[in-house]
Amino acid sequence: MFQVLAADSIKEQGLQPLLEWKQAQVYSGGIDSGLVSLEKVDALLVRSATKVTAELLDSMPSLKIVGRAGVGVDNIDITAATKRGIVVVNAPDGNTISTAEHTFAMMAALMRNIPQAHANVKSGQWNRNQFIGNELYGKMLGIVGLGRIGSELAKRAKAFGMSVKVYDPFLTTERAEVLGVQLSTFDNVLQEADIISVHTPLTKETNGLLNERTLSKTKKGVYLLNCARGGIIDEMALAHFIEIGHVAGAALDVFKVEPPGDHPLLSLDSVIVTPHLGASTREAQLNVATQVATEIRSFFENKPVANSINLPAMSKDIYEKIQPFHQLAKQMGKIVSECHNKGVNELTATYSGTAAELETSYLTKALLAGFFENRIEVKVNEVNAIHIAKERGIMVGEKVTGNSFGYANTVTVTASGDGEAFTARGTYIDHYGPRIVSLDGFNIDFHPSGNLLYIQHMDRPGVIGNVGRILGDHDVNIATMQVGRKEAGGEAIMVLSFDKPLSDEMLTKLESLQDIVTINTITLS
Ligand SMILES: NC(=O)C1=CN([C@@H]2O[C@H](COP(=O)(O)OP(=O)(O)OC[C@H]3O[C@@H](n4cnc5c(N)ncnc54)[C@H](O)[C@@H]3O)[C@@H](O)[C@H]2O)C=CC1
Numbered sequence: 247m248f249q250v251l252a253a254d255s256i257k258e259q260g261l262q263p264l265l266e267w268k269q270a271q272v273y274s275g276g277i278d279s280g281l282v283s284l285e286k287v288d289a290l291l292v293r294s295a296t297k298v299t300a301e302l303l304d305s306m307p308s309l310k311i312v313g314r315a316g317v318g319v320d321n322i323d324i325t326a327a328t329k330r331g332i333v334v335v336n337a338p339d340g341n342t343i344s345t346a347e348h349t350f351a352m353m354a355a356l357m358r359n360i361p362q363a364h365a366n367v368k369s370g371q372w373n374r375n376q377f378i379g380n381e382l383y384g385k386m387l388g389i390v391g392l393g394r395i396g397s398e399l400a401k402r403a404k405a406f407g408m409s410v411k412v413y414d415p416f417l418t419t420e421r422a423e424v425l426g427v428q429l430s431t432f433d434n435v436l437q438e439a440d441i442i443s444v445h446t447p448l449t450k451e452t453n454g455l456l457n458e459r460t461l462s463k464t465k466k467g468v469y470l471l472n473c474a475r476g477g478i479i480d481e482m483a484l485a486h487f488i489e490i491g492h493v494a495g496a497a498l499d500v501f502k503v504e505p506p507g508d509h510p511l512l513s514l515d516s517v518i519v520t521p522h523l524g525a526s527t528r529e530a531q532l533n534v535a536t537q538v539a540t541e542i543r544s545f546f547e548n549k550p551v552a553n554s555i556n557l558p559a560m561s562k563d564i565y566e567k568i569q570p571f572h573q574l575a576k577q578m579g580k581i582v583s584e585c586h587n588k589g590v591n592e593l594t595a596t597y598s599g600t601a602a603e604l605e606t607s608y609l610t611k612a613l614l615a616g617f618f619e620n621r622i623e624v625k626v627n628e629v630n631a632i633h634i635a636k637e638r639g640i641m642v643g644e645k646v647t648g649n650s651f652g653y654a655n656t657v658t659v660t661a662s663g664d665g666e667a668f669t670a671r672g673t674y675i676d677h678y679g680p681r682i683v684s685l686d687g688f689n690i691d692f693h694p695s696g697n698l699l700y701i702q703h704m705d706r707p708g709v710i711g712n713v714g715r716i717l718g719d720h721d722v723n724i725a726t727m728q729v730g731r732k733e734a735g736g737e738a739i740m741v742l743s744f745d746k747p748l749s750d751e752m753l754t755k756l757e758s759l760q761d762i763v764t765i766n767t768i769t770l771s
Pocket residue numbers: 316317318319338341342345390391392393394395396413414415416417445446447448451452473474475499500522523524525526
């Protein structure tokens with residue numbers, strides 16, 4: 247049974263995909279609620295209030311997935327989660343419309359002094375002349391960051407007769423044309439826009455994007471909006487530019503620190519604020535909660551997750567194609583690790599045929615996960631595999647080749663270190679399954695599953711018989727047996743499979759047989 251903790255206020259109806267699933271026990275309550283021991287939690291759902299720090303992750307050793315019911319994941323330490331192999335998923339588009347509508351509402355309210363006028367009337371006054379506003383019609387809106395929310399805002403602004411100029415370094419001119427907006431430079435947007443609204447994520451590049459220097463390039467009388475993330479507009483610089491009368495007003499839904507407490511911006515009449523309400527609609531909260539709850543369930547059911555921050559996204563179709571190779575790659579990683587039980591500082595994966603047409607980086611990560619499984623304490627999966635390899639000084643290479651060795655596809659793994667190398671090759675045959683077709687240069691053919699024994703020996707009469715005799719004496723049934731050699735009388739290998747693992751005593755006896763070079767056990771699922 248998976249233990250799921252829905253921290254923050256997450257709409258219960260949206261948790262339905264998990265609540266109706268018999269494999270999950272869902273607790274709704276804060277991190278410190280004590281409803282469930284943090285050590286046992288398999289999945290954590292958050293909005294923006296819970297800060298998923300490295301320390302919190304350390305206190306949750308069973309945690310496998312964090313779901314962010316929303317877009318921004320700046321409250322989650324993605325690097326720390328990735329290092330620990332924890333998948334992070336979000337709900338990227340469930341609150342787009344709500345946030346775009348909120349931004350538009352803030353813009354209209356800002357231009358018509360609605361919050362100030364509202365407070366005035368409520369206080370018993372009627373000062374109509376104090377609240378003369380500006381039309382939106384005919385004004386130029388500058389949008390910084392034309393992603394999901396920025397584009398929805400652009401549509402609404404155009405419907406109100408505004409012109410829209412955009413700065414987004416990752417947007418193509420073709421896409422801007424489709425959206426009917428003018429793509430421009432940052433400086434040009436600063437210089438020409440009557441209203442500027444930011445819609446980027448908070449990153450190293452966007453932190454303080456609007457600061458003393460860049461604000462000084464804006465038109466006198468400009469209005470600013472931030473319904474994205476606190477910090478994109480430098481708050482102290484903004485307060486200064488309002489105080490000197492350069493910026494006419496600002497609408498803010500977000501702050502660098504939330505709640506902002508006693509903040510200089512809050513005492514300025516021309517600043518209107520909301521408490522991070524962009525996504526706070528019934529519709530958006532149902533959408534995002536349903537999206538992440540579905541993702542978490544898919545993850546535990548080994549189905550594809552569509553919106554992972556630290557795993558490649560895949561459609562169902564692609565997932566179904568890649569799944570058999572994913573399993574093969576993971577098993578090959580384990581096989582190489584066990585057969586070549588030595589120090590490794592380079593691992594290269596080579597793909598051919600239909601395997602090369604897939605998302606090979608995902609397969610290489612699965613291969614690494616299999617390789618590390620019995621080598622290190624830390625749980626390794628596709629999320630942290632590359633990080634762990636780097637940390638351990640293992641260079642990971644990936645190649646694609648046109649040579650499929652007569653198969654429809656191959657996955658070849660070479661592990662090397664200390665002047666020695668070991669290569670394994672596998673293939674996936676439709677309607678038949680995975681096969682390992684070469685080990686250390688020996689042609690062989692076996693199904694990678696169950697309890698296997700890999701024996702290197704000299705190709706001499708009686709070796710195979712002696713192995714069979716010892717196993718028979720111990721009442722061990724050999725399920726399958728494959729042999730391979732390069733030349734008569736030289737080195738050879740055997741791969742045997744059993745219904746149950748062999749005891750240490752049996753392994754010692756087998757090792758002591760004449761002409762046996764090495765013996766390695768491999769346990770595959
Ligand atoms: N106030 C609220 O309640 C909500 C706030 N948000 C925030 O809104 C922001 C935008 O969300 P979405 O539109 O869904 O994201 P998105 O990922 O669809 O769009 C972000 C856009 O910013 C652009 N961008 C990135 N770096 C840039 C830079 N240095 N300069 C200019 N453009 C840059 C990207 O190319 C992309 O087009 C995020 O910060 C998100 O966290 C989202 C939902 C609710």
